[in-house]
Amino acid sequence: MQHESRKPELRGRPLSVLASGLLFACALQAAHGQLTVDEFPSLKTQDFSYVSQERVDGYTDEALQTSVEPFQIFDNLYYVGIEWVGSYLLVTSEGLILIDSLHEPYVETSAENIRKLGFDPADVRYVLGTHGHFDHVGGHAYYQRTFGSRVGMAAGDWKRAQTDAHREVWGMDMADVDMIIQDGDTLELGEQTMTFYITPGHTEGVLSMEFTLRDGEDTHRAVIYGGSNSLLPDFWRYQTVLGNLRRFKLLAAQSPSFTVQIPTHPNQGFRERRDRLRTRRPGDAHPFVDDPSVFIEALEQSERNAERGILALP
Helix, strand or coil: CCCCCCCCCEECCCCCCCCCCCCCCCCCCCCCCCCCHHHCCCCCCCCCCCCCHHHHHHHCCHHHHCCCCCEEEECCEEECCCCCCCCEEEEECCEEEEECCCCCCCHHHHHHHHHHCCCCHHHEEEEECCCCCHHHHCCHHHHHHHHCCEEEECHHHHHHHHHHCCCCCCCCCCCCCCEECCCCCEEEECCEEEEEEECCCCCCCCEEEEEEEEECCEEEEEEECCCCCCCCCCHHHHHHHHHHHHHHHHHHCCCCCEEEECCCCCCHHHHHHHHHHHCCCCCCCCCCCCCHHHHHHHHHHHHHHHHHHHHCCC
């Protein structure tokens, strides 16, 4: 399999910290080698034994998961996911970008939702994966092989997905490698420029990203942050997560600040915002737009959680 670390649409930029996510107290300009799938040779199959039967019953309940209607969040962002896990359609003048692709048996649900919203899934130019767990990348191969979409992920999560794909319970068909996205890369499509950050900890890769959302004449700096917690009670994973969080606090201090945070799993707060959006009147504030302090406070809470995790280690 050919591993392509760069494509013409992906552009590099100076880094704030090392892509490994090691803990730094301040932002450093640092160069690093290109990460490839082959640099993660010996991952063990992810242990999901902590997942309760109630949760499993929930995300395999097709009636519940498909009960969510797709909806427009911003002028150029739409929700096409299910009850449990998010999938987002970013619209540009030169095509569509899908962020996360769901999992079986809901892989075709996002495509159906795209059609419900008046778009054509054949126009999905790129499918991006926030991380390599089955619920986020289970549909990548479907879009690649059905619509010719190009798939992009972090190297560590290509390997995570490949390691876990053989488990029948996940029902994950592996896509081919199109783009190994590196820390600091940008993807330009139409008027949209996305910037990518590698924030490992939750998994070996984790792709966080920022992009611009429009609401009438207003624009907002939006973020999908994927590295806020570790699934393993491991000192170095916690340290990696802390490094990511502190780096993002510096990024959030830039101007313009992050005023929109998009979750990978829709929580109750997301659903409440969706309901307020439905009844929004002209002149009302956008329910998904926050004061910049909200994202910073969320990062700080995640910091405290990671610190508590370290203190609880034997």
